Amino acid sequence: GAGVSQSPSNKVTEKGKDVELRCDPISGHTALYWYRQSLGQGLEFLIYFQGNSAPDKSGLPSDRFSAERTGGSVSTLTIQRTQQEDSAVYLCASSLGAAWGGEQYFGPGTRLTVT
Amino acid sequence: AQSVTQLDSHVSVSEGTPVLLRCNYSSSYSPSLFWYVQHPNKGLQLLLKYTSAATLVKGINGFEAEFKKSETSFHLTKPSAHMSDAAEYFCVVTAGREGNKLVFGAGTILRVKS
Numbered sequence: 483g484a485g486v487s488q489s490p491s492n493k494v495t496e497k498g499k500d501v502e503l504r505c506d507p508i509s510g511h512t513a514l515y516w517y518r519q520s521l522g523q524g525l526e527f528l529i530y531f532q533g534n535s536a537p538d539k540s541g542l543p544s545d546r547f548s549a550e551r552t553g554g555s556v557s558t559l560t561i562q563r564t565q566q567e568d569s570a571v572y573l574c575a576s577s578l579g580a581a582w583g584g585e586q587y588f589g590p591g592t593r594l595t596v597t
Numbered sequence: 598a599q600s601v602t603q604l605d606s607h608v609s610v611s612e613g614t615p616v617l618l619r620c621n622y623s624s625s626y627s628p629s630l631f632w633y634v635q636h637p638n639k640g641l642q643l644l645l646k647y648t649s650a651a652t653l654v655k656g657i658n659g660f661e662a663e664f665k666k667s668e669t670s671f672h673l674t675k676p677s678a679h680m681s682d683a684a685e686y687f688c689v690v691t692a693g694r695e696g697n698k699l700v701f702g703a704g705t706i707l708r709v710k711s
Contacts, residue, residue, distance in 0.1 A: 532697065589640060
């Protein structure tokens with residue numbers, strides 16, 4: 483079946499602009515995660531959605547970052563007033579549930595470049 | 598707080614020789630541990646996972662890892678390296694409510710020489 487898909491695959495934006503990154507999880511997966519991979523910080527957790535529960539936003543680096551998940555499926559990560567330090571690969575993952583040790587399946591990522 | 602330390606940022610081996618990628622973890626409770634691999638311009642792929650069952654875990658492509666609680670280690674090994682193993686490897690521990698967060702190590706880049 484189809485894996486996790488993300489769009490766009492690459493995004494170049496000017497400093498100060500807003501961007502939206504999209505994630506389509508694997509069908510039937512109730513949990514969805516966003517991570518960021520950058521040269522200086524490695525791979526960092528950003529936010530987690532599980533069903534109808536309140537999302538865990540503890541990894542979001544600033545209030546310029548937000549995410550939503552509509553209908554328990556597709557998710558959008560929004561970065562407002564982008565800064566050069568936001569340049570990174572943004573990875574989305576999904577899993578069947580939030581049980582300990584549940585495997586997370588990763589998408590190919592969106593490479594964001596802020597000029 | 599949960600964390601992992603990958604002891605080598607780069608490892609270079611010859612094709613056909615053993616691979617050892619080292620990982621130490623820190624956790625206030627019994628962790629779930631994973632190894633993920635990332636090939637150039639590809640997504641992250643799960644190699645293997647430990648979830649408190651057998652301490653020796655076998656994964657894909659001939660890789661395995663042993664959970665050693667006394668040493669807080671979860672080293673990744675393979676008896677014989679193949680050129681296609683060249684990639685970046687991440688040791689990962691679960692954290693947070695219900696184990697919903699993955700905490701990644703800094704990664705180890707494996708180079709395989711012919």
